[in-house]
Amino acid sequence: MPIILKLVYRDFLRRRSLLTFALLAIMATCCLIVWFVASIDVSAFADDNGTSGFFGEYSLALAADRRFPEQIRAKIEKLETAEKVAYARQTSAKILLDGYDQALKPSGMGDRQYPFLLAISDDKPPFDLQHGQWPQNPLECVVGSAAAELHVAVPGETARRKVRLGDRLKVSTDQGDFLFTVTGLLKQQKREDFRGRVSGTFNFGFGIGIGGRQMGEGRRPTPDTPSVKVSQPEATSERFSRDSNGRADTRPSPPSRGPQSGPRRPGGRFARLEVSPTSPSVYILPSDLVKVCGREMPPNLVFVQLADGLQPSQFYRDLETACGATLAEMGIKTYDTTPKQQEGQVSQEQVIGQAWSTIGIVIVASVFIIFTTLSMGVSENIRFLSMLRTIGFTKGQVALYIILEGLALGLLGWLGGLFAGWLLLTILVFLQSGVIPLVTLSASSILFALGCSLAGAFLASLLPAWRATRIAPAESLVRDLHALSPRQLFWSGLTGSLLLLLIPVLVFWLPFATKTRLLLFTTAGTTLLAVGFLLFIPWTVAFSEKLLGRLLAAALGLPHLFLKQILTGNFWRTLGTTLALSIGLGLFTAIHIWGSSMLNMFWVPTTIPDVLVRFQEGVIGEFTADGLAQMPGILPESLLRVSVAQPNLRPDLQRRLAKGHAVSSSNIVLRGLDGDRAFRHDNPLLRLKFLAGNRDQAREAFTTPGARVCVIPETLAVHANLQVGDKIALEKSSRRPISPRLPPGQIAEPPPGTEYAEYTVVGIVDFAWVWLSKCAGVRVSSGGTGGLVFTPFAPLLEDFGALDGEFFWFDKKPTLTYAQISDYLRNLAREAARRNPLAAKVNSYAGGTRWDSGINRHFVLVNSNESLNNSLASRAFGVLDAMAKMPLVILVLATLAVINTMIVSVRTRAWEMGVLRACGVTRNCLLRLILAEALLIGICACVTSFCFGLFYSWLAISLVDYAPMFGVIAPPLTIPFAKLLPGYLIAIAVCALAGLFPAFRTSLRETSTLLQKHNT
Template sequence: MFRTALRNVLSHKARLLMTVLAVMLGVAFVSGTLVFTNTISQALQKSSAKGFDHVDVSIGPGYRPNEGESVTEQPKLTPEVLKKVESAPGAESAIGVVSGFTALADRNGKLIGGGFQSQGGNFWGKDDPRYPIRDGGRAPRGENEIAIDSQTAKRAGYKVGDTVRMSVDGPVLTPTVTGIFTTDDGNVAAGGSLALFDTATAQKLFHTEGEYDEIAVTAAAGTSQTQLRKAIDRILPEDTAVTTTGRQLADEQATQIAAEMSGLKNALLVFAGIALFVGTFIIANTFTMLVAQRTKELALLRAVGASRRQVTRSVLIEAFVVGMVAAVTGLAAGVGIGAGMRALIGTLGETVPEGPLVVSPGTVATALLVGVLITMVAAWLPGRRAARIPPVAAMSSVHAQATTKSLVVRNTIGALFSGAGVATVLYATTMDGSDGQAPMGFGAVLLIVGVFVLTPLLSRPLIAAAAPLMRVFGISGKLARQNSVRNPRRTAATASALMIGLTLITGMTVMAGSLQQSIARMAADAIKADYVVSMANGNMLSPDVEKKLAGTEGVTAVSPLRNAESRIGDETEYLTGVNGSAIGKLTDFPIDDGTFKIGGSDVVVDADTADRRGWKAGSEFTAAFQGGEKQRLTVAGVYESNELIRGILLDNATLTERLPAAADPADMMVMVKTSAGASDATKDRLEKALGENPAIKVQSGQDLSADIARMFTLMLNMLYGLLAMAVIVAVLGVINTLAMSVFERSQEIGMLRAIGLDRRGIKRMVRLESLVISLFGGVLGIGLGVFFGWAAGELIASRMPTYELVVPWARMAVFLLLAATVGILAALWPARRAAKLNMLAAIKSE
């Protein structure tokens, strides 16, 4: 039986090619994902570990819990703490580290480093061991000097002596580059930028004058990191600082990188799983047809003594061989995909650390296991069917068709699964947000399985609906329609592969379109400001930005949004300071209770906070600010918030004078109203007033919507690209089904040729059959996708009041056209093969 199975594999090489391709694509995607993410993760981990070569112990500021109703001032790392650390037994040297966001512009005025990766720090003394200066440069001294990393200098074309444009929290600075340094900083290796100032300048720019963000200590020879840490802990007062060894920092960084990469890895593996899931239908379909074609052979094997178990085993051996070949070729292709993805990131302008391509034993084992297991599981059911073939079937060339009982059982199971799936999804839509995610996911799986089981039943009426259109093509159209419903199970398995891909694509398109419009409304609703000004990386703005905007020609109202931590009762609550006299001109929030009045001790509170705390118009409460000062505040009104503005709003004058003297006020954003309204000229005027700063975004409502649209378009394009794998596998399934169907119907095609149907008619018949099957899968997929998109939207709507379902009918039409294109392309080779059949040889074939 083993030799028989191998002979069958070798004798059906052409028939099994599509199955091998389907499995190979899925395995290649899985292994490519693992190779890519492992390679990037290991390179980043090694790079980040190098960044801690000069740190044996890191000291960070301690933490004191808030006491009672007051906000406790937290410990700081001062020069006094640094001196104590330098005198610790076993300490060779100590460096006070200062860091913060620093936006550097290239020669075209564009931001380097992608905003969030744009960092700044301090150069310690004349020779900082962390940052070796090269190319004859020197350390920066004073406010007008800066040193930049070599990668940034190379990308932007800067050299020693050049003037650069930069910003920390708003105002534009133009220091001179005095040095270019090399660094193993993982942020730079990942494509970011690093700018260094002398320590005093860095402290001033990052609002940490007289203190450090971290102290990095190097151990003397013969002192371990653990010994040095214990010595430092003994000389520092409790709660003053938190100490960590350099090895711990490297391990934590590696764990963080692995966690970040796992998100990307899991996302890519989900799409690989979808491709494999679709491929399972193709494998099952292929083996079903192979078994049907070998009915006489298998029945004769039974007649000469082969047991059912042996017959099943022979089919599974075939599947094992096919799966192993597909897994090995898929693994090889996956290594190439992983290398290609890393190279692609480089061409897109992203920087990744150098390192070898990582093909771990786990990746190899996963690829082989997935390929073989998927193929054998998919072939198991056809194998069982093969074992049930009675020996008497050897007397007939065609095995008995499915019984009425089996069809009734199948349809009953499909109806139960579909009903349970729909009921579960509908129940999930009544739940709140994240609580409904698991039930909805479970219901979606039940419904997809149920529809798949019911697909043979659904195929007849849906394909029959295409009869009027098929009549246009004469006898070829009639034959194509009849052929497509001749074997409903095969048609169902072929269409289901395409159905799953289009279900996901459609559902995601509906959700993305609805979210895009809803978020755009959320950002614009209740905001009357012409422009919103913010930092490119989401950091805080300097108060100077508001002053410059207020003094700009044509500006009629300005209000910053300023955050401050406070204690109200036993809970921490963040207060948002606004310009009380101008905020009414910039916003138009619906008022649930009282009036929208801000000034002095009068505040307004959003409805969620009011409900949580039991407040209403006229309620009074005491807020304790950082530093211990308290203020009695009165709720003047309760308003309906949006995602841009929420919480407790009070006047900035009240907020700022309650902050500690050492605390520098900073703004989340600034809203601006102008006399001329939003226009290109007005925007240019505002940007010029801010020094054309690359770190600051000046956005109108239209700009916000465009940003949101760009984000969702990018996300959708990525999803379409990933789901294209499932569609490609579905195309292979259609080709496979048609090719084997043509082989099965060789005698019939020969007869049609003999009675007058020309080659063109034969080609048209096969193409129309493929078109009908593909459109059938497309209609099911689009229908399910719209349903899932609506259901997921209901969950989102429970937490997003502005959510509104948007069905992109134009894209739905494109998806249906895509399904038709899949059908036409998939039929090219099978149609040509059918037309080339020798009619006499085909008539004589069995």
């Protein structure tokens, strides 16, 4: 054993340049592991009983429309499940920072003008105070951390000023102006961190967390205001308006209209939805609220702290039993954290799962870097190893020598990686806080990094150790090219191809349940993918060398014979280097091909009219319709009136949609239009491709008087198993049917006597409707839908109460811009609203949310195909680019493996290069020869990565037909060459840079020096 350790030490000294780069690569990967593990702050996920991030020490909140009756409050206090009860009044007023005329506007709060005023009966803060103390004297206030982030634009300055201790806030109501002194800042936990990041350092330094921010919500939550479960539409007892003097006017809301209307929110017409202590709030004493409002204000919010271990559902049942009525019957809305607890748990699992996946990728990259180094060491030291066998070393001792060398690399890399990881964390925290922190690494992160380093080094050394044991003593007399024979090359590639083809057979073609398919894809499929591509790589190496090598030789002015066996002649060295490069580049390719292909189901097509306009209900009329028709730049012959409804499906169709993995199975969006113009033979307004039926049949059916027919998208046809001639039964009801939120897979049975209207399918079209329906305001009842369907115009008005003159669809001249259309229509809608004083009081909905809840304040929604696609591109490509950055980091780290490869290649071929120089080859030609090898390795990695990314993306896309994903079907495969090209150029560039150092060093050596390397 001591002699083996001495040999390892001597070998390190002899090959210090080679091992230096290997150690740098291992240190970098170990640094990433330390960064990831140390940045997963497990305490961030701990949330006491799961409620402190939402309501402080309270478990839930109850809201009444105007006030809580005394008898209900008495019942709540007597419940054994309620451990503590506090009453609060939440209202609004005009709030300014004293000395400034600009409004105090919450950052990230959309159109909301001011934070809430909240007076709570608790004599101590429900949250931890960051600074200061709870109000003790009149006209003192505490500002929540969400409201403390409110920015005040300082006149004449570009800087923004935040609320600080000692500031004075001017609160204006109809009772006058009141100056409140800020005595404390209230801490409110950012529960939304689960959705986008784990901690401030765990975001790869690229501004997005491992989990990524989900895109499924219609609006962005306030940074410090987590959403909560609301059992009924939002409620409060007051609305806020300003008189001519800018003072607050608090009075009861007008009667609501429609089943989902509800009273207005405090804080203005465009207040946010969340009502809870975590909303951006200014906390004052109840006695001060009386002064501000001019009268005693009864509580409209009740906060309850439950006994340990109790769930909100138990409290609700007890309260309903005590009161003898349901909460809905009593007009009480509930806010609790149950959905967010579940979402937080799911988000936590997703974040940790993705963290482990990333760590696994980094470990694999490290394994291949160590494998490449050791494998090259075996190839370079064949004579040395054979001499060890000659003097009496056993095969086991030779294998132990190689394994110890790998473990030594892993151990040294771990030590350096610990320091690098600690330094990286320190720098990141310093950049975020401005204070040099004392960062300490936990024992778990240190031991985990050690385990990963040693385990990776051990696995990477197994194959080189096995190769070393096969070296015979006689091999010290000959030099062997480590190449695969044509027979081995053929069978290796064929076996790999068969293993890869076995994946779709197992996952897609055999009749398994969805869960079984997913399990097979993640287990057997992943194993087959790894082994299959490992065996398939010899074909990509041979292809790159035989075909692309000729092109590269011609481009560099080299004879092709110089590159004939430059890769296959040292196969193990090439294999390890190619794999190290392909890990990052292959993931980069797969991310972009998969993402771009999936976007095909979301891009708004150019085969529909250019612009969709929706007027708010209060301004609908001939004035807006005529004004739109007279807009400059519109093509009048293309102007279509569109009727829109979102009815519920009959339960049997809902079940079929749920079984078909539709994103929402309860309803569909109907768009009624003039079929004669939409499907006319010449220049139709809807130029969609018919997959079943045809345009003439659709036109004939749509123009039949009283016909109830429809043209459906392919996604709906696939999910519901519909064909031309089938009927879709839709619930006849008001335009906005109440669709209760139910657990996935559960269907709400309609009441007895429900009537249905049946629409016959006359065509199936290729139509990407998801993004259009999400952003264009056509989801008038619910935020989710199972499809967007075209019908004749008139039946929707009769069956579902759709409005005439609300939606318009038209084409425009190319010179007319989206901004010009928006400005014109906003002015038109504002003029219509001025003529109708009640327009602002009419409730309109988009995505199930009222317009006066922050959607739009211009009385009109304008969406062009271009604007919708631009918004989609900015969100989707932002996410894809963020996801693709880590693979590029791994690719750059793998450059160190290329440097090692080139150093060993030059060292083992030094005598051959000396012979070439002696035969007249110039230094410049020798430099180009060495660079050609580095470039060819990069090209081989690009070919391998492209094959991997293409095949894996095809598998992932095909899986969409068997597992739910965004409610779409498998799209066609799209290769975004413009997105892939930068990554491939980076790969080739880093390989060229990696080859520069050994190329220049070798080309500058004398011929005699190179010829002296013959016996090494």
